[in-house]
Ligand SMILES: *[C@@H]1O[C@H](CO)[C@@H](O)[C@H](O)[C@H]1NC(C)=O
């Protein structure tokens with residue numbers, strides 16, 4: 001029973017070394033944490049283009065219920081979108097990114113959507129960053145508020161809300177432009 005002792009000592013020594021290494025690296029990670037604690041609030045406005053008509057629609061209906069066509073609210077419809085996001089209200093305005101995700105008609109009583117989408121920026125100071133919006137959108141209401149539930153890049157740890165207001169709606173084609181005012185708290 002004499003042999004295991006040196007092994008135990010070696011193990012204890014190893015443990016001490018690793019503990020020291022961990023504590024020395026934790027000072028730099030606490031600095032990182034301090035930097036992280038500086039909360040920022042960012043507000044941006046983008047225009048979201050839901051293009052139904054013409055040769056290049058920005059989305060596709062991927063599912064519907066047997067009753068969707070007879071439902072006055074389109075209940076059961078699911079549409080995948082890759083909608084352009086622009087700085088101004090028209091498509092000729094600067095493209096800043098795309099809204100990728102889907103919306104589903106989830107109300108039997110009014111036109112109400114569940115929105116699940118990522119705003120992926122492709123230009124400007126937010127290029128490469130994303131925010132994720134998940135919420136309820138009663139489309140014929142003047143202001144619809146949806147939670148921002150996360151983000152990436154500059155918007156890491158994001159939390160916030162978006163307010164959507166219809167800027168243009170063509171009842172014939174279904175084409176719509178919606179202004180999104182997004183308020184994000186992040187680090
Ligand atoms: C956005 O970022 C990508 C990847 O880093 C880069 O290739 C592209 O040129 C950038 N676009 C603009 C408009 O800054």
Ligand SMILES: *[C@@H]1O[C@H](CO)[C@@H](O)[C@H](O)[C@H]1NC(C)=O
Nearest residue numbers: 053169170171172173174175
């Ligand atoms: C709706 O779209 C149709 C077809 O493009 C167009 O003829 C009509 O003028 C549009 N209506 C409005 C109000 O923009």
